[in-house]
Amino acid sequence: MPSSPYARVLFVGPDLHQGSLAELFQRQLIALRGEAALAAIVDTTEGYDGLWQRVRDCIDAGELPLLLVDLAPNSSSPYLDWLRSELQGIGQEAAGQLLVVSGDASRLEAACALIEQTDKHLGCVEVPALPASHSWSCIPAHHYRVLLCNGPRCTRRGALPLWKMLREQLKAAGKLDCAGGVHITGTQCQFPCDQGPTLSVYPPGAWYQVRSEADVQRLVQEQFVEGREVAELIMRQL
Numbered sequence: 490m491p492s493s494p495y496a497r498v499l500f501v502g503p504d505l506h507q508g509s510l511a512e513l514f515q516r517q518l519i520a521l522r523g524e525a526a527l528a529a530i531v532d533t534t535e536g537y538d539g540l541w542q543r544v545r546d547c548i549d550a551g552e553l554p555l556l557l558v559d560l561a562p563n564s565s566s567p568y569l570d571w572l573r574s575e576l577q578g579i580g581q582e583a584a585g586q587l588l589v590v591s592g593d594a595s596r597l598e599a600a601c602a603l604i605e606q607t608d609k610h611l612g613c614v615e616v617p618a619l620p621a622s623h624s625w626s627c628i629p630a631h632h633y634r635v636l637l638c639n640g641p642r643c644t645r646r647g648a649l650p651l652w653k654m655l656r657e658q659l660k661a662a663g664k665l666d667c668a669g670g671v672h673i674t675g676t677q678c679q680f681p682c683d684q685g686p687t688l689s690v691y692p693p694g695a696w697y698q699v700r701s702e703a704d705v706q707r708l709v710q711e712q713f714v715e716g717r718e719v720a721e722l723i724m725r726q727l
């Protein structure tokens with residue numbers, strides 16, 4: 490294992506402790522950094538309190554400098570700004586020795602290589618302040634919120650290509666992510682799996698079963714363009 494300039498390195502992200510992807514992640518982590526690296530995993534699936542406590546423990550134990558390898562799948566500039574500003578608040582006088590680097594859990598070898606690439610590490614002092622007003626501080630003007638199930642049973646029933654088609658058709662209809670249009674959010678299991686692939690629409694709070702390209706076309710045209718429910722695709726209470 491290459492030497493690290495850090496007294497402690499933590500691997501931080503959701504779904505790192507349990508599940509099939511966590512199993513693969515941990516197996517690869519052991520191969521790259523040894524069995525002891527398992528103790529450096531901080532799973533944020535249930536929130537960040539565990540991470541903040543772990544950072545405080547490292548500071549109290551003098552385990553500095555400390556590097557967080559952030560493995561959040563949807564990491565972004567605002568997310569990293571937030572993470573760094575939280576660490577800045579926790580670390581206070583130690584903040585100069587808290588650093589963050591953003592990696593990808595599915596490309597762990599590359600993520601581990603980042604540990605030695607200090608030019609890619611971000612400190613936790615003088616973190617850019619969140620702008621007082623920005624488009625992501627306003628409630629968007631979408632009319633519909635659509636929840637697409639990416640759970641295991643809907644996925645096996647062919648949900649993913651249908652959702653791709655839906656996104657493309659909404660875009661072609663001028664209804665994707667715009668005022669009066671549709672905002673899409675992917676979800677895990679929404680529960681009526683046997684009637685899936687499951688898609689729910691708010692308003693009106695309708696549960697749809699979408700199984701074919703023809704269903705996608707009807708949904709886009711009738712629900713999102715014409716604004717009326719597609720009765721034939723509404724799920725029934727069984």
Ligand code: FES
Pocket residue numbers: 638639640641642643644677678679680681682685686687
């Ligand atoms: S997996 Fe989609 S509703 Fe359960």
